[in-house]
Amino acid sequence: MPRPHWPKVLPPLSPEQQLRSNEFMRLWHEELAARPRYGLVEQFNHSFPVRHSPAGFRTTLEIGAGLGEHLAYEKLTPDQERNYYCNEMRENMAAAIRQRWPRVNTVVGDCQQPLDFPDGFFDRYIAVHVLEHLPNLPAAIREAHRLLNKETGRMLIVVPTEGSPAYSLARRISAERLWRRHYDAPYAEFYRREHINRIPEILSELDAWFTIEQRGCFPFPFLPFHFCNLCIGYVLRPRPLTI
Numbered sequence: 001m002p003r004p005h006w007p008k009v010l011p012p013l014s015p016e017q018q019l020r021s022n023e024f025m026r027l028w029h030e031e032l033a034a035r036p037r038y039g040l041v042e043q044f045n046h047s048f049p050v051r052h053s054p055a056g057f058r059t060t061l062e063i064g065a066g067l068g069e070h071l072a073y074e075k076l077t078p079d080q081e082r083n084y085y086c087n088e089m090r091e092n093m094a095a096a097i098r099q100r101w102p103r104v105n106t107v108v109g110d111c112q113q114p115l116d117f118p119d120g121f122f123d124r125y126i127a128v129h130v131l132e133h134l135p136n137l138p139a140a141i142r143e144a145h146r147l148l149n150k151e152t153g154r155m156l157i158v159v160p161t162e163g164s165p166a167y168s169l170a171r172r173i174s175a176e177r178l179w180r181r182h183y184d185a186p187y188a189e190f191y192r193r194e195h196i197n198r199i200p201e202i203l204s205e206l207d208a209w210f211t212i213e214q215r216g217c218f219p220f221p222f223l224p225f226h227f228c229n230l231c232i233g234y235v236l237r238p239r240p241l242t243i
Contacts, residue, residue, distance in 0.1 A: 007112075007136035010193050020183060022090055024190055029066045029093070031178055041230060044218040046073040048233035049126045049156035052214060057123035059083040061147060063111040063140075064130035068097040071104065085122075087111055111143065112136040120149045127157045129231075132197045138205050145209040148238045155210055155236040159202060161226040162195040170230055199226060210236035 013021065032042055050073050058080060062070060065086035076084060084104040088094040089111075097106045109115060112134055125144045134140050144155055161167045171191070179187045203212075214235040217224050226232075 006138050008196055010135060010196070013193075017185075017189060020185065021190060021193070022092055024179060024182070025090065026067070026093055026096075027182065028175055028178060029069060033067070033069055041218060042069075044216075044231060044233070045128050045158050046070045048158055048216055049124070049128065050074060052154070052156055052216075052233075052235045053124055054152050054154050057152075059085075059122045060124040060126060061085045061087060061115075061117070061122045062126040062128075063087045063144075064089070064127060064133070065093075065097055065106075067093055068101045068104075070126065070128055071101050085117075087115070112140045114143060115147065117147055119146055120153070122147050123149055123153050125153070125155045127155070129158060129160060131157060131202050132159055132162055132195045135196065137197055137202065141205050141209055145238050150238050150240060153238055154213075155206075155238070156233075157236065158231055158233040159199055160195065160231055161229050162198050164226045164229070166228055167230055199232065206234075206236060208239075210238055213237050 046069065049070070060080070060083065062085070065088045068086060071084070071086075074084075081103050086094075086097050086101070086104055086106045087109060088097060088106065089109065091108055094106050094108045097104075107115070111130075125148050127144075131137060131140070148155060175191070176187045179190060206212075212234055215224065216233040217229045218231045218233075220228055223229070224232075
């Protein structure tokens with residue numbers, strides 16, 4: 001397959017469509033937090049980075065932090081909490097993080113652009129269901145590599161198996177149903193703009209900057225195939241800088 005052109009260009013949204021997109025993203029995050037039926041997959045999504053965090057970490061950057069759902073799974077010391085940074089692009093969702101988690105730092109911005117932190121500042125870089133959304137994925141990965149401590153830092157990600165039969169079925173009975181309860185517009189308006197990167201191209205872009213240390217699959221940990229799983233988690237070590 002030819003390498004995709006980066007950044008990927010998405011068709012523009014009307015103001016009404018943009019408002020609908022922002023509203024639905026918040027609705028979906030609220031749905032995930034409120035419905036017990038999503039408990040197992042959410043447990044995997046958020047426990048994977050916690051279980052594989054480097055020992056003795058101090059600083060954390062979580063990109064695409066949503067409503068701050070991941071923080072409920074963390075057991076942070078006061079120092080780790082003070083040095084936890086939630087990055088969120090949507091102001092309406094960042095406001096919810098500030099309200100719920102006032103002791104962490106909430107930063108509104110685009111993780112595909114340079115962030116205002118020095119090189120090697122972070123011990124952890126967490127991205128739970130984020131990389132599949134990014135039109136300029138290579139830029140985000142380069143910035144993640146710059147921000148991580150090259151010796152002890154780890155990139156901890158969870159990505160959906162977009163395009164697999166299992167994920168397509170799960171979406172139809174979950175997010176698509178929620179969309180149809182709230183909007184008359186076609187659901188494709190939303191999801192075709194969101195999950196634009198699939199696992200093979202995500203891994204291809206990561207390979208230049210990171211090496212895979214560990215991998216975990218849900219719901220079949222011993223069947224490391226995309227077609228039957230919903231999500232895959234990766235622990236990535238930054239490659240050394242070359243001169």
